[in-house]
Amino acid sequence: MEDAIVLYPSPAIGHLISMVELGKLILTHHPSFSIQILIVTAPYNTGSTAPYINRVSATIPAITFHHLPTVSLPLQSDSPHYETLAFDFLRLNNPHVHQALISISQNSTVHALIIDGFCTPAMTVAADLKIPAYYFHTSGAYWLATFLYLPTIHRNTTKSFKDLNNTYLDIPGVPPILATDMPNPILDRTDKAYQRVLNISIHYPKSAGIIVNTFQSLEARAVKTISEGLCVPDQPTPPLYCIGPLIATHHGTGGGDGGTHECLMWLDSQPSRSVVFLCFGSLGLLSEEQLKEIAVGLERSGHRFMWVVRSPPSDQSRSFLAPPEPDLESLLPKGFLERTRERGLVVKSWAPQVAVLSHDSVGGFVTHCGWNSVLEAVCAGQPMVAWPLYAEQKNNMLVLVEELKLALRMTESDDGFVSAAEVEKRVRELMDSEEGKLIRNQMETQRGEARAAMRKGGSSRVALAELVRNWNMVSVESNLI
Known part of the structure; x- marks a missing residue:
């Protein structure tokens, strides 16, 4: 036995x-x-x-x-x-x-x-x-x-x-x-x-x-x-x-080898710590209006970015079925992909998150605060902007921002919407400000503690x-x- x-x-x-x-x-x-x-x-x-x-x-x-x-x-x-x-x-x-x-x-x-x-x-x-x-x-x-x-x-x-x-x-x-x-x-x-x-x-x-x-x-x-x-x-x-x-470290849950290869190859061509990575989890779905607002904020920020975009849910309240692959041209502002082509990459539906966060070109992470994503960020030493969407993620955000000082808070309106101005502000704060630097230093400490x-x-x-x-x-x- x-x-x-x-x-x-x-x-x-x-x-x-x-x-x-x-x-x-x-x-x-x-x-x-x-x-x-x-x-x-x-x-x-x-x-x-x-x-x-x-x-x-x-x-x-x-x-x-x-x-x-x-x-x-x-x-x-x-x-x-x-x-x-x-x-x-x-x-x-x-x-x-x-x-x-x-x-x-x-x-x-x-x-x-x-x-x-x-x-x-x-x-x-x-x-x-x-x-x-x-x-x-x-x-x-x-x-x-x-x-x-x-x-x-x-x-x-x-x-x-x-x-x-x-x-x-x-x-x-x-x-x-x-x-x-x-x-x-x-x-x-x-x-x-x-x-x-x-x-x-x-x-x-x-x-x-x-x-x-x-x-x-x-x-x-x-x-x-x-x-x-x-x-x-x-x-x-x-x-x-x-x-x-x-x-x-590798769970192969989508995208295929081609998609994985493409986004990591793109990161290879970017300067060290220059890219902000945005990803909201396998089940984190945002409305078309919210996606457009993120795009405007990213464009105005002037920063390099990699952004994983999923199709909006057909019914926000009961997204039991997997959404189809997103049509980026219709979901994002007209001309956005062309205007940001030199400094941004939009990835459809999935990216190898652990590999992306561990890449030398990535300098920050906008996340939904799912616990797996939080731990992946800690292990990679990546400072975060916390944007909770569901489950216990607001609780996680509170701890990350107030208690552990590992993240900045993305501020929502009363109905949960985040403006382009807020996206722009937080991306710049994460990548450029003294507070962003302090969070990065704290993250590096926790990275060592995790190891x-x-x-x-x-x-x-x-x-x-x-x-x-x-x-x-x-x-x-x-x-x-």
């Missing part, structure tokens, strides 16, 4: 890739394990993950992907949030998860089931099969602190976050955040999405441990506060394992070793029963 760890990610690209990178990390330092990964096919846009999965399957024999049977789910829902659909879809997968775990157990000793928050329904499956269940938190420790404290906030007020105007939430270990800046799916406590998220936050402390894609020195205050139990005041907090930064954390004896390597030690102890104890 071989020793196995089973990973069960939700299908969204940021969650799945982070989870697979966790599996690769475990194998690198503890190759006696096999990694078994459960894959579901979602009825909504998750980003293109198939090329990445195929590449890992072909190159790492110790990782096995188990594609679970397709679950049909009607797209009708009285919640406007895709998160509700994701929760309900993954709950319906429980029988297949149960069967997969039994099948894997025929030839392996399963030491742990690692899930992300969306896969919380599988906690009952793990309990039935007496397999220790761990959460892999794919965002940072500051958001984890907020998330763990959500049940306490829920008990202490009867109002929805959307109705707590001008009210700052006092959350242990976290900078004060406006209640109305909490993620959209949880702004209304009567919405199903809020109820699902609350349920997940209640289950986190019931796990055997929480694995976080961060490193201790980056989010020291939040890590300390969580570890001291201040975010879960009514029960014990499970062990916390900060094992990051985990980033996929130190992942070296032998570093905080993340020590945390991983402790996690594996606990898996082995559980196995020994269960074998003695």
